[in-house]
Amino acid sequence: MKLAVNLLERLGAWVRDHVEGVGYSARTFFYMLGVSPGLLRRPRLLTEQLHFIGNYSLLIITLSGLFVGMVLGLQGYYTLNKYGAEQSLGLLVALGLTRELGPVITALLFAGRAGTSLTAEIGLMKAGEQLSAMEMMAVNPVQRVLAPRFWAGVIAVPCLASIFSAVGIFGGYLIGVKLIGVDEGAFWSQMQGGVDIYKDVFNGFVKSVVFGVAITFIALYQGYEARPTPEDVAGATTRTVVISSLMIWWLDFMLTALMFSK
Numbered sequence: 001m002k003l004a005v006n007l008l009e010r011l012g013a014w015v016r017d018h019v020e021g022v023g024y025s026a027r028t029f030f031y032m033l034g035v036s037p038g039l040l041r042r043p044r045l046l047t048e049q050l051h052f053i054g055n056y057s058l059l060i061i062t063l064s065g066l067f068v069g070m071v072l073g074l075q076g077y078y079t080l081n082k083y084g085a086e087q088s089l090g091l092l093v094a095l096g097l098t099r100e101l102g103p104v105i106t107a108l109l110f111a112g113r114a115g116t117s118l119t120a121e122i123g124l125m126k127a128g129e130q131l132s133a134m135e136m137m138a139v140n141p142v143q144r145v146l147a148p149r150f151w152a153g154v155i156a157v158p159c160l161a162s163i164f165s166a167v168g169i170f171g172g173y174l175i176g177v178k179l180i181g182v183d184e185g186a187f188w189s190q191m192q193g194g195v196d197i198y199k200d201v202f203n204g205f206v207k208s209v210v211f212g213v214a215i216t217f218i219a220l221y222q223g224y225e226a227r228p229t230p231e232d233v234a235g236a237t238t239r240t241v242v243i244s245s246l247m248i249w250w251l252d253f254m255l256t257a258l259m260f261s262k
Contacts, residue, residue: 025221028142032150032217035143039151045144049152053114057160060109065097065164068105069171072096076172077180089182090191093172098195098204102165104252107211110157111244115219118149119240122223123233131224146220153216154209161208203259210251215244 039046076092122145125131131141169191176182195201219240226236 025217028221028224029217032142032147035140036147036151038140038143039147045148046152049148050156053118053149053152054156054159057110057113057156058163060113061106061160061164062167064105064109065102065167066171068101068164069093069097069168069173070175072101072168073172073175074180077176077182086176086182087186088190088194089172089176090169090187090189091194093176094169094191094195095200097165097168097172098200100204100252100256102168103161103204103207103211104248106161106164106208107157107215107248108245110153110160110212111215111219111241111248114153114156115215115240115244116237118153118216118219119223119226119237120233122146122149122220123226123228123236126224126226127228127230127233129228146224150216150220153219154212157212157215158205158208161204165204199259203255206259207252207255210255211248214247214251218244218247 072093073089076089076096077086080086080088080092125145131145134141134144173187177184177187222236222240222243223233226232
């Protein structure tokens with residue numbers, strides 16, 4: 001009986017702590033949105049973070065998109081060839097990248113490359129008492145530090161996802177047309193005729209925007225709430241990757257069910 005009571009108490013404490021954490025993170029999120037218009041007075045803060053987050057992630061996104069497109073073209077050809085439909089390879093590659101692989105893989109790479117960097121940066125600023133010093137000087141650290149990085153991430157992820165998909169389609173073209181010998185006209189015509197701008201391209205863009213919001217806020221929140229110790233900053237960086245990855249897959253399922261089930 002005593003063991004059951006202890007387990008119930010622990011479960012209740014765990015639920016209470018997590019509900020409290022969700023509520024506090026939601027309050028932080030909406031507060032950050034509320035102070036974001038102040039960025040209009042200092043747009044350079046945003047452009048600097050766009051360069052740091054987006055430009056430094058461009059190489060890994062481009063190379064990954066190229067190889068994913070090449071693998072998709074190769075595997076797609078082997079599958080379609082069994083049914084005599086290899087002329088639809090361009091359509092398969094384009095739909096796979098714009099609908100699913102482009103936004104999802106870009107988000108996962110962004111979480112591992114930029115998300116961890118943001119968490120470590122904010123965590124180290126907190127450990128070095130830089131955020132406290134800003135508050136002492138009447139500078140809002142949420143507006144000065146978090147908001148520019150948040151909006152830079154929201155803007156960067158859709159741009160990187162678009163580059164990933166475009167390079168991936170080129171990789172599929174290299175494998176399918178130049179290496180295997182699929183008809184070039186059929187490759188592009190099937191793609192142009194089967195890919196819908198709104199249903200496929202725009203919905204994939206919406207996915208990447210949602211992923212950008214989720215990943216960037218998780219990374220910033222983990223760094224902002226980390227205790228000012230090296231161990232907790234390292235733990236916050238790990239939590240950023242784990243939570244962001246799980247959130248990406250959950251959001252991907254929900255958005256796919258809403259967008260493409262009609």
